[in-house]
Amino acid sequence: MEIRIEAIQIAESFNIKKFRTEFRTEAFSGSTSEVFYALTDSNRYLYIFDYGVVVFANYDPIGKSEFLNFVTNYAINPVDLNLSEEYIIKTDATLDKIIVKNNFVITSQIDPSLLRIVMLNTGQSVALEYYEVLTDELITSSKHYILELEQKGRLSISKTDLLKYIGKVLNVKNSIVDNLYILDDPNLVWDNEELNLLNRNLKNNFDIHPRFKDLDYRLQIVEDNLTLFTDVLNVRESHRLEWIIIILIAFEIIMALFH
Incomplete structure (x- = not known):
């Protein structure tokens, strides 16, 4: 058996509360910031995060397209960057432990808790990629002004444009700070050593913590x-x-001499 997982960055954020009210499907687990669905009748799974990521498991293209059309109604500032990541869960009944590889994980059996951990880490990886793109854009634009300082010894940027740039930087940073919880371990790993080990191995596989530190450094x-x-x-x-003051003083002196 094999289950394909795909995480997609849809928007800057989702209105999770409104989505849960109108989706009309009982959630397997959830909170104010995320919701996980185990659709056992069709053997499909969904994970939606308020930082704008949707993770599919065992969805065909038609089912995925239909859900994306629905969930965009709850998207805040949709993202059109084509950011996605895939991961696969394979089963081998002879195994006595979970094996994590670069592009897949092998386990003796699949259950919703295991799926949730894999989908969570795949979603976190896509969210980090989105913030990496944003910070790269900020660094690239700042390099332009630095080069201008080096070559001309001055900045041509206006005060208004600089304030807009500052606002954009602060918006990105605040968004990242608001979503710091994406690095937190889910509660279900605390009492399950096997899931805890899987979670740690997946975080290492996706380089979650090093990428976040690099993001903070940028x-x-x-x-x-x-x-x-x-x-x-x-x-x-x-x-x-x-210069304005000097001109005004000079003007006053000239007027005094004239009178």
Whole structure:
């Protein structure tokens, strides 16, 4: 037996509360930030996270397309970056332990708890990829201004554009901070050593913690650049005010001499 898992970044976030009310299917488990469905009649599984990720297990293309059309009604700021990740669960009745590989995991039997752990980590990996794309864009745009400083010794960016850039950086950082819980271990691994080991191995396989640290490091670089840009802009504004004051004083002197 083989179950294919696919995680997709649909939006920046989902309205989980509204979705659970209108989906009209009993959840296997869930909270205010996520909901997991075990549709045993069709042997399909769903995991929806409020950071905009949907994870499918054992869905055919038609079923997946139909659900995506439905869930987009609860999406906040849809994402069109084609971010997805696949993983496979295989079974081997002769095994006495779970084996985790790069693209698949092998287990003696599949149950909803095991599926939930695998789907959770696959979803976390896609969410991290989304934030990696956002921070790469921020770093790329800041490099443009740094290069301008190096070559021309000045910044051509306006105060309004800089404030917009600062807002974008803060929005990305706040979104990441709000979703720090994606690194937390689910409650079901606390009392199950086998699931706990599976969860740790999957996190190592997807490089969840190193990628998050790298993400935090990149954001710190962007923030340092923002501080530099703000200082340069403040100096530019100060020089402009100085010249305005000088011109006004000169004008007053000329008017006094004239009278």
